[in-house]
Structures are given as structure tokens and as C-alpha cells.
Amino acid sequence: MSSGSFSFELPDWVSEAVAARPSDMSDVEERMRFVLGLASRHVASGTGGPFAAAVFDALSHELIAVGVNLVVPSSSPVAHAEVVAFSFAGQQRGNFDLGAGGPTELVTSTEPCAMCLGAVHWSGISRLVIAARDEDARASGFDEGNKPEGWEQAFAGNGIEVVRDVLRSHGADVLRTYAEGGGEIYNAGGTGLDA
């Protein structure tokens, strides 16, 4: 029986990548370029799957926390980039509600899977910014899970703005490069690849 403590550990290179980020990330493409750089470096470093996300202050555009997909290295089926980023962001803010200290934004390299859309619902963020689309992920062989119809409209009704296609082709390239390069493909329960 497992008990006590479970940790998400970011790869060592992350702190260096974070320290080297642009000083001005007021442009949304700049924020996405940073996130896609994390996804690419995660792949190139062999530290996990081709997914990254970051939480920013939605007004000042300051970086609050980053996440990368840690499913394989942490042996956790839930350690998607968004789940990891939300956990670090809550730790940083000292509050599970990421909107409690002012509006926040999630910038993610690929449209969130079914689980991570649920996580967005709970997170308290005000804006969701996405590069690669669901169909880009599926075209590279990744499963996205069973998403509710009309989730974008539901988010809009809950005050969460969705911004798509920010550096979409760059995002799709990261996925394709990983898949074509023979990156580890994990497949829980016969349900396909995990995005």
C-alpha cells in the first residue's frame, strides 16, 4: 500500500529555461513560443511527452508556473502538463483558486484532453490559450479522450475565454516531430495515446 507523499518533479532543465524567458511576454505569441519551447526541449531532453503548459497573470503577463507532461517519469496517469502547471500555480499562489489573486491564464501547447478540460473548469483561470488543435493531436496518433459537446460554449458561459490557433502549426509540428521520431508512446488500458 502506498501512502504518505507523492511528488511531481520538474526536469532539471526547466529552471534554466524559465530563467532564460523573454522579459516581456505581453504578446500572446511570445507566451506561446515560450510554452512550445518547453514542449520541444522536454522531447529533446528525453524527459517526457511533447506537451507543455504555463499559467500567467492575465493582466501583467507575468509567469506564475509551468508544467510539462510527467506521466512516464512520475508513473502517474494524471500528470499531464496542464495538471502539473495548475498544481505548481496553486502552490505558488497559496490558493487552489487560481483566480483568487487576480485573473490568470493557461497557455497550453495542445488542446486539453477530456481530463484537462475538467481541470480547467476547477482551476479558476479566466483565459485558455491553445496552439495545436484536437485534430492535430489525433492526426499524430494521440488520444484526447471523450470531451463533452460544446465545451467551448460552456466555458464561455462560465467566464472562461478560449483563444485557439495561437502558433497552431508550430504546435502541430512539435507533436508530429515527436511521433515521427519514435518518441515513447504510452497507452493506458488500450485506449490509445495520451495527450
Add this chain to the structure above:
Amino acid sequence: MSSGSFSFELPDWVSEAVAARPSDMSDVEERMRFVLGLASRHVASGTGGPFAAAVFDALSHELIAVGVNLVVPSSSPVAHAEVVAFSFAGQQRGNFDLGAGGPTELVTSTEPCAMCLGAVHWSGISRLVIAARDEDARASGFDEGNKPEGWEQAFAGNGIEVVRDVLRSHGADVLRTYAEGGGEIYNAGGTGLDA
């Protein structure tokens, strides 16, 4: 900026509760009674919300890992009981695919929310056992998120058996007792209570 390590820490009383579990949990109601006991004790101890879950070996019925809702104490919007249980179970098995070492089962005190249904999809479990229904949670004021239509059928198609209403009224009682007792109600982003 937050970086490095993020941990889920189970409350101190959990190891004692786990050690005191029945030696024979081959009966599904016995497994659910154990899980509902964790949810009740979590509330009584003031260590978090009224939700608990556990992963069992689906053949031997041995306990692999437990989880309780740690959203408030861990300041993480994703630290639902199921997410916590899956993470500890992966750590215990040394594999993100909880089905890799033989079939496993999740026993949970309340029907999983939208995020946790997604987590079930990725987990690799073969059976999902539920006490309180979605409508019991909503009747006590808890939000369950935006679930896809027909998720049970989709799980069946992926080889995940869903068993409902196991000690349902006991499960609903745990939720009602918490809500009526003035337990902390958290509400991220104005989207309602978090189940």
C-alpha cells in the same frame, strides 16, 4: 515562479486507517465501506472535503492506494480524491498504467466529476465502483462539471466496467452531513462547488 517539486501529502490519520482495514475485502460493499470511512474521517478530522477513493487489485482485492480530496490543504485545484489515488497507485506500481500489472479497480465515494472521468480514461483501470450518484452530489450543492453524454457506454466500449449505487445512501449521507455541517465550500472561478 514556482518550480521544482510539488507534493500531495496524505493526512497523518490515513496510515492508521489503512492499517486498521478489514483483512478480507473480497466483498465490494466491504471495499466501499472502507472508502466511505475514509471520506467520513477526512471530514471529521477537518483535513478536507467529503470525498475519498481507493485503487484495488481487481482480482485479489488487495488495496493498492488510497486518495482523499486535498484541494484545500494542497492548494491544488486538481487534487480530487481520484487524482490523488491514481497518483499514489502509479507510484506504488511503478507504472502510469494501472492495468499493466494486472487488472485494477477504482472504488470512489461519489461519481467522478468531469475531470476525474477523464482521469479514469487514462488510468488503465478495469472497473469503476461508485457510491453516491451525480444527482446526490448536486443535491448537496456540489458541482460535477461538464460530463460527456453517454460516458458510461464509452467506458464500456473501452473495457471499463461501471458499477453504481454500491452503498449509495451511505455515500449520499456523507455528502449531506458535510454540506449541512457547514464544511468549507470552495468555489473556483464562480463555477460552483467542487466534487
